[in-house]
Amino acid sequence: MLSPERLALPDHEYLARRHVLTYMEDAVCQLLENREEISQYGIARFFTEYFNSVCQGTHILFREFSFIQATPHNRASFLRAFWRCFRTVGKNGDLLTMKEYHCLLQLLCPDFPLELTQKAARIVLMDDAMDCLMSFSDFLFAFQIQFYYSEFLENVAAAYQDLLSGRNPNTVTVPTSSSGQHRQRPALGEAAMLEGVEASLFYQCLESLCDRYKYSCPPPALVKEVLSNAQRLTFYGFLVALSKHRGINRALGALPDKGDLLQDPAMDEELERLLVQVPGLVNSATANPEASCLPSRTPPRAGSPWRPPHPSRKLETESDGSTEETDQSET
Numbered sequence: 001m002l003s004p005e006r007l008a009l010p011d012h013e014y015l016a017r018r019h020v021l022t023y024m025e026d027a028v029c030q031l032l033e034n035r036e037e038i039s040q041y042g043i044a045r046f047f048t049e050y051f052n053s054v055c056q057g058t059h060i061l062f063r064e065f066s067f068i069q070a071t072p073h074n075r076a077s078f079l080r081a082f083w084r085c086f087r088t089v090g091k092n093g094d095l096l097t098m099k100e101y102h103c104l105l106q107l108l109c110p111d112f113p114l115e116l117t118q119k120a121a122r123i124v125l126m127d128d129a130m131d132c133l134m135s136f137s138d139f140l141f142a143f144q145i146q147f148y149y150s151e152f153l154e155n156v157a158a159a160y161q162d163l164l165s166g167r168n169p170n171t172v173t174v175p176t177s178s179s180g181q182h183r184q185r186p187a188l189g190e191a192a193m194l195e196g197v198e199a200s201l202f203y204q205c206l207e208s209l210c211d212r213y214k215y216s217c218p219p220p221a222l223v224k225e226v227l228s229n230a231q232r233l234t235f236y237g238f239l240v241a242l243s244k245h246r247g248i249n250r251a252l253g254a255l256p257d258k259g260d261l262l263q264d265p266a267m268d269e270e271l272e273r274l275l276v277q278v279p280g281l282v283n284s285a286t287a288n289p290e291a292s293c294l295p296s297r298t299p300p301r302a303g304s305p306w307r308p309p310h311p312s313r314k315l316e317t318e319s320d321g322s323t324e325e326t327d328q329s330e331t
Contacts, residue, residue: 019071023054026067057081065111072216075148079254081108083140084267090136091262098130101139120146123239137261141243148252152209152217153239159205160235163197196234199227222247 015021027050031038038046053059057077060068068078086104089096096104098121105112123142124134146153203224210220217223226241226248227233233241242248249255256263 019073022070023051027051061108063109065109065113068109068112069147069150072148076252076254078108079144079147082143083255083261084264086136087262087264090140093135095133095135096139097133098125101134101143116147116150117143123236123243126236126240137258140255140261141249141258142239144249144252144255145239145243148254149217155209155212156206156238157235159209160197160202160238163202163205196232196237199230199233202233202238203227218242218245218248219251222251 027047030050031043031046050059054073057073057080060074060077061081068074082105085108089104098117101121102112102114102117105117118130120139120143121130121134123146124138125132206223206227207220210217210223222245223242226238226245229241230237246257249257255261
């Protein structure tokens, strides 16, 4: 049965929104690069397996960053893969630094840019030093917002700076013969930076951005809900609110709710099935249960350059995603 979206849209618009051409081009490139190997079992089988992997979200593993960010589905698949691969970090209560989380990201995408990881960490740490420790849930939900909505947030940051300097970004300035030069923006004092901007005016700016980035921004109704809870707010205060909003997380659809973040029954069942297939492993694990527990920071594949610079620390209770909890881990 065809989906309502498919029935409501013309063929070309539906295919464009689903980025089918992107996947066809990528499949053909892989076919040409591996044509000798693929010819042994057939082109039809190759395309079947390729698009099955796209549907399952495994097509982004170990791919270059340009491909990972190419479509919304790729971004959501990467977020889901990162969560499933490294949720044991949160399950064990480990706290990692920004650089360590970046190393984990590079295990799945070798050329993942450091700047995106730094921006995600800044949402959690705010004005704290970037080498502070963060819980897995704090970082993951902040990273989700920064990674998935990166282009939208760049424009939000620019609009925020305009408002902070007293200029309405929705105002169109028409140059005249009497004003040949742009007026300089007033210098921003420290008090203005801390105070933030008026929430209602900020939302007016975001409305036009949401319309422009219709399919790559949080649902406008939820953005309005976030801003309605405050009279004034800072840019990072806005990002923190987005990262903690359950409705936005559900609308994006890549990660479970915070309460279920450390649970993945399907993955656990698959791991148990694989362990049973390894001769002698189950018996040795039963005889020596401690030997079956993997170190909390063991990378998921051999030969990784990632090495933890300090022993892992533990959380006595699960993080609620707040910056305060992350900061208290240092005391």
